[in-house]
Amino acid sequence: MIIGITGGTGCGKTTLLNLIRENGGLVLDCDAIYHQLLKTDTSLLNAIEGRFPGTVEDGMLQRKKLGGIVFADPHALEDLNAITHKAVKDEVLRRLESKPRLAAIDAIALHEGGLAELCDVTVAITAPTEERVKRLMKREGILESYARKRIEAQHENQWFAEKCGWTLENDGQLDAFATKCVAFLRNIGIMEA
DSSP, X not given: OEEXXXXXXXXXXXXXHXXXXXXXXXXEEHHHHHHHHHHHOHHHHHHHHHHSTTSEETTEEOHHHHHHHHTTOHHHHHHHHHHHHHHHHXXXXXXXXXXXXXXXXXXXXXXXXXXXXXXXXXXEEEOXXXXXXXXXHHHHOOOHHHHHHHHHTSOOHHHHHHXXXXXXXXXXXXXXXXXXXXXXXXHTTSSOO
């Protein structure tokens, strides 16, 4: 079974991903795959530099510089996504060639990147904006204004919920959210009741 997990940044998808990993699942973090490709795939870097001149220096992507561009301009973000989605999907497909019994694809662009079509089940993880801002600031050491720009550049919770078969709301209470995640995995037959 392949579970597609999506939702905006800072929603708390890690809790569900850890449970899947603990139950023997292969977790494919598309954000991590993207960052790995930025280190190994020069054609990807060249495409990004071609569209966003000055964002690649000495073979390294300048993430904050690129973020400052794409999170302020929806069209620029669309262009970046068009460049990156194919490379990430190809790598996900390569990693799924081993046909794991259980896998999770963690992708904010699960639907836009064509990854949802690989999944048996899709779930949206949602959370209130203020919780997300706090998590991002703490996790990444960024300013509140930058955290808000990142969140505002993404789809709203409702968009994710409408696209997925399941929705799990994370209001910041870790134990309560973990209980919801366990119930979800039991409902789809991954964990025993």
